[in-house]
Amino acid sequence: xxxxxxxxxxxxxxxxxxxxxxxxxxxxxxxxxxxxxxxxxxxxxxxxxxxxxxxxxxxxxxxxxxxxxxxxxxxxxxxxxxxxxxxxxxxxxxxxxxxxxxxxxxxxxxxxxxxxxxxxxxxxxxxxxxxxxxxxxxxxxxxxxxxxxxxxxxxxxxxxxxxxxxxxxxxxxxxxxxxxxxxxxxxxxxxxxxxxxxxxxxxxxxxxxxxxxxxxxxxxxxxxxxxxxxxxxxxxxxxxxxxxxxxxxxxxxxxxxxxxxxxxxxxxxxxxxxxxxxxxxxxxxxxxxxxxxxxxxxxxxxxxxxxxxxxxxxxxxxxxxxxxxx
Numbered sequence: 331x332x333x334x335x336x337x338x339x340x341x342x343x344x345x346x347x348x349x350x351x352x353x354x355x356x357x358x359x360x361x362x363x364x365x366x367x368x369x370x371x372x373x374x375x376x377x378x379x380x381x382x383x384x385x386x387x388x389x390x391x392x393x394x395x396x397x398x399x400x401x402x403x404x405x406x407x408x409x410x411x412x413x414x415x416x417x418x419x420x421x422x423x424x425x426x427x428x429x430x431x432x433x434x435x436x437x438x439x440x441x442x443x444x445x446x447x448x449x450x451x452x453x454x455x456x457x458x459x460x461x462x463x464x465x466x467x468x469x470x471x472x473x474x475x476x477x478x479x480x481x482x483x484x485x486x487x488x489x490x491x492x493x494x495x496x497x498x499x500x501x502x503x504x505x506x507x508x509x510x511x512x513x514x515x516x517x518x519x520x521x522x523x524x525x526x527x528x529x530x531x532x533x534x535x536x537x538x539x540x541x542x543x544x545x546x547x548x549x550x551x552x553x554x555x556x557x558x559x560x561x562x563x564x565x566x567x568x569x570x571x572x573x574x575x576x577x578x579x580x581x582x583x584x585x586x587x588x589x590x591x592x593x594x595x596x597x598x599x600x601x602x603x604x605x606x607x608x609x610x611x612x613x614x615x616x617x618x619x620x621x622x623x624x625x626x627x628x629x630x631x632x633x634x635x636x637x638x639x640x641x642x643x644x645x646x647x648x649x650x651x652x653x654x655x656x
Contacts, residue, residue, distance in 0.1 A: 356392070368471075370388065370396070384402075398410075404427070419435060421434070425553035425570040435447075515554060527545050535560075541649075543556075552570065554569040563585055565584040577594075603619045604616070604617070632645040
């Protein structure tokens with residue numbers, strides 16, 4: 331394997347991201363063109379009983395994604411907003427502190443940002459809802475919640491609330507203990523004996539280029555945030571448990587706008603991610619990435635082809651990462 335191929339394999343597979351070199355429009359370009367950059371930042375409101383609501387939007391991976399955070403009392407969520415070029419659609423994936431993964435779409439209507447999704451109550455009953463975000467002034471944002479009728483906002487909102495922009499972002503901390511009786515992603519990771527993956531890891535290419543790989547818990551252990559950086563390339567991922575499929579899944583967005591999905595499983599103490607690697611000609615190959623513990627300070631990442639969904643007998647490439655101290 332030559333140096334160029336090795337670099338692409340590391341970039342593409344360690345973090346489950348594609349390798350198509352695309353110069354597509356970024357999410358930030360679209361947000362700025364639509365005049366919605368004012369949404370980025372941290373916003374604060376309060377309920378009638380005084381409970382504080384914090385809502386944050388911040389740029390990630392060179393403007394190709396937005397990380398969203400929400401906290402109200404014991405409830406919290408973390409999401410990734412990204413642009414799917416093939417569909418010309420802005421989408422969002424959010425995981426909350428109950429372990430629910432929720433998908434949404436974004437669009438613009440009359441200068442307002444509109445997100446459409448499903449809201450599920452404690453009985454599992456789902457309702458199609460829309461949220462309209464509008465700018466009141468430089469420091470005030472109104473959010474109105476609507477029912478959706480045939481995919482469109484109803485004539486009148488259920489309720490509205492104003493948020494005030496904060497001058498300085500406050501970190502949204504949350505306990506790592508799950509808030510429901512069901513197993514959280516953290517519970518499963520610990521049961522499978524692969525909690526050693528959490529942390530910041532570093533490796534180097536033959537030319538000395540650093541590779542940084544990080545896994546950290548979010549939303550009370552119901553999700554994991556992954557990040558990767560090598561030279562000018564970076565990616566951000568959201569790993570979560572699909573409760574219906576009982577499957578670990580990941581969505582990643584890289585600094586070229588590539589959106590990649592992967593699944594996770596554990597086998598004999600090894601964490602395995604399965605995804606597709608796409609080359610510059612658009613040809614896709616099924617691949618697997620095996621993460622194994624060498625010692626308390628070292629992990630090995632091995633890249634495999636997939637034969638009928640299973641790892642091939644021998645790896646294409648291996649690399650060791652060393653754990654970084656805080």
